[in-house]
Amino acid sequence: LPTQQEQQQILLVEEFARWTCVLPIAVKNFLRPEQRKRWSAQQRLAKKRFEIGKLLSDADADQVLNEDPNVYGPILVLNR
Numbered sequence: 879l880p881t882q883q884e885q886q887q888i889l890l891v892e893e894f895a896r897w898t899c900v901l902p903i904a905v906k907n908f909l910r911p912e913q914r915k916r917w918s919a920q921q922r923l924a925k926k927r928f929e930i931g932k933l934l935s936d937a938d939a940d941q942v943l944n945e946d947p948n949v950y951g952p953i954l955v956l957n958r
Contacts, residue, residue: 896933897958903929904942904951 880888907926914922923943930939942951 893958897955900930900933900942901952901955904955907943908950908952 926943927939930942934942941949942954944951
């Protein structure tokens with residue numbers, strides 16, 4: 879069995895890997911146009927959330943996908 883320190887290291891590596899995997903998705907979402915023909919805002923958000931999948935919790939995904947113009951998903955990911 880891994881020690882407590884080893885378990886913490888494993889969790890840290892897993893978290894780092896998840897956020898690293900989310901970075902290209904966050905960049906792609908940042909570069910996407912604000913609107914798409916025949917797509918509602920809800921459809922766009924659902925598509926973006928689907929792309930992140932289970933890499934992030936709902937709360938973390940909501941922060942990355944935040945549509946606030948003052949919050950940039952890629953910068954948020956890099957800060958994690």
